[in-house]
């Protein structure tokens with residue numbers, strides 16, 4: 663690595679309620695990695711060591727803005743048609759203080775708008791798959807497809823934050839051994855510390871399966887952890903984290919529009935292709951999520 667990772671950001675000692683909060687909510691200062699055509703040895707070293715990486719300005723800000731506008735168009739269309747699930751995957755609704763509706767989580771976004779379809783066609787995703795996830799494919803019509811999350815902090819929001827979890831848990835619900843699963847996230851809006859955002863426990867991608875299952879209570883545990891780091895991003899940045907890494911989405915400090923954070927995750931799939939369709943049943947996983955309030 664050119665530069666070692668260092669920490670920055672004020673811990674919020676004055677608001678600490680749990681012992682972990684004294685040290686929590688620090689930003690990890692990383693090198694400004696860029697993803698051009700190829701992943702470099704330096705990228706791989708960082709990713710393998712910490713379990714995540716961030717690429718600055720993967721797309722220019724204008725493209726992120728166009729994606730945000732596309733999200734608005736999809737939302738308006740879904741609201742107009744009174745849709746509450748897509749291919750068996752429930753939409754998570756929300757209401758702004760002025761009563762206007764939106765969705766906290768929209769699956770299969772690339773099947774609904776050209777701008778999201780175009781995003782998935784970026785050749786650099788082929789490079790990420792070739793190096794980090796050989797044998798995987800972009801499953802636009804599988805599982806949840808391209809998911810767009812819109813986290814907001816207001817009384818009408820259901821998707822304000824996410825408790826601690828590992829994404830590989832999903833494999834267990836599909837009765838598969840947790841694999842190295844990549845989560846490739848794109849920031850549609852800026853995600854500084856104030857809008858909450860991604861918090862990770864670095865290096866936990868190397869843990870054993872019991873620890874992946876029981877280190878924390880999946881989704882219910884929302885407490886800051888003294889060993890967590892915030893991965894701050896700007897609109898246009900790309901992050902990759904290993905599916906076995908413990909992470910959460912922190913609650914924004916602001917409210918309403920000031921708290922909005924939009925991020926989308928690539929649908930990386932392996933194994934037999936099971937395409938979703940209008941008659942697809944809701945997976946058990948979502949019933950479980952509903953039980954814990956999402």
Ligand SMILES: O=C(O)CCC(=O)C(=O)O
Nearest residue numbers: 824829847859860911925
């Ligand atoms: O907010 C984020 O960036 C992470 C979201 C997440 O972990 C998930 O949807 O599984």
Ligand SMILES: [Fe+2]
Nearest residue numbers: 827828829909
């Ligand atoms: Fe996750």
